[in-house]
Amino acid sequence: MTDDVLEPPQIDPLSGSAAVREYFGDTYPRVLAFADMLAAEGVERGLIGPREVGRLWERHILNSAALAPYLGDGRVADVGSGAGLPGMVLAAMDPSRDYVLIEPMERRIQWLFEVAERCGIDNVLVVRGRAEEVTESVEADIVTARAVAAIDKLVKWCSPLLSPHGRLVLLKGRSAADELDRAKYTLRKQRFTGEIHTAGTIAGVDATTVVVLTRS
Numbered sequence: 001m002t003d004d005v006l007e008p009p010q011i012d013p014l015s016g017s018a019a020v021r022e023y024f025g026d027t028y029p030r031v032l033a034f035a036d037m038l039a040a041e042g043v044e045r046g047l048i049g050p051r052e053v054g055r056l057w058e059r060h061i062l063n064s065a066a067l068a069p070y071l072g073d074g075r076v077a078d079v080g081s082g083a084g085l086p087g088m089v090l091a092a093m094d095p096s097r098d099y100v101l102i103e104p105m106e107r108r109i110q111w112l113f114e115v116a117e118r119c120g121i122d123n124v125l126v127v128r129g130r131a132e133e134v135t136e137s138v139e140a141d142i143v144t145a146r147a148v149a150a151i152d153k154l155v156k157w158c159s160p161l162l163s164p165h166g167r168l169v170l171l172k173g174r175s176a177a178d179e180l181d182r183a184k185y186t187l188r189k190q191r192f193t194g195e196i197h198t199a200g201t202i203a204g205v206d207a208t209t210v211v212v213l214t215r216s
C-alpha cells in the first residue's frame with residue numbers, strides 16, 4: 001500500500017483564503033466552482049491523486065493561473081488539458097475570450113464537458129484528439145500545455161496549430177533549461193526563440209517556471 005492510499009483527502013488551507021479571493025477577483029466564483037468539483041470528484045474519476053486534494057490550489061489551480069500574464073492577445077488552445085489544467089483555469093479567469101481544450105482521452109473529454117456546464121465556464125470548446133491530429137480544425141495564436149511532453153515534442157506537435165506569429169506558453173519544472181537545450185535544433189528549424197520566466201502568484205506560494213516560445 002502507498003501513502004496515497006492511506007492518507008485521507010484533506011481540505012486545501014488556501015481554498016477560500018483572502019489571498020486567493022483577492023488574486024482571482026471577480027473570476028473567483030468560477031475558479032472556485034472548478035476547484036471544488038475537482039476536489040470532490042477528481043480522485044474517484046482518476047484525474048488527480050489523493051494527495052493532490054490537500055494542495056489543489058498551490059500545486060494545480062494557482063500553478064495554472066501563473067500562465068495568465070504571459071498569454072497576450074489572441075486565440076488560445078490548451079493541449080493535453082486532462083483535468084482542465086491549465087486550460088479550464090485560464091478560461092475561468094478570462095471569460096471574454098474563447099479557449100480550445102484539446103485532449104485525446106474520452107473519459108477526460110467527458111469530464112471537461114461536465115465542468116464547463118456545471119461551473120458555468122461557457123467560453124471553452126472541447127476538442128477530442130491528439131494535438132497532431134487536430135491541425136485541420138484548430139488554429140491558435142497561443143498554445144499552452146502543462147505536463148504533456150518535453151519541449152522538443154511539444155514544438156513538433158503544436159507548431160502546426162499555431163498562426164504564423166504564434167507562441168507556445170508552457171508550464172515547466174526545473175528541467176526547462178535542459179529541455180530548451182535539447183530542443184535547440186527543432187527550435188531553430190521552426191524559427192522559435194525561447195525565454196524562461198519565473199512566475200509567481202500569491203505570497204507564500206512557490207513560483208513556477210514558464211517557457212515562452214515565440215516564432216519570428
Ligand SMILES: C[S@@+](CC[C@H](N)C(=O)[O-])C[C@H]1O[C@@H](n2cnc3c(N)ncnc32)[C@H](O)[C@@H]1O
Pocket residue numbers: 079080081082083084085086102103104105108129130131132145146147148157
Ligand atoms: C500528465 S497529463 C497532464 C494533464 C494536465 N495538463 C495537467 O497538467 O494536469 C497529460 C495529458 O496529455 C494528454 N496527451 C498526451 N499526448 C497528447 C497529444 N499528443 N496531444 C494532446 N494531448 C495529449 C493525455 O491524454 C493527458 O490527459
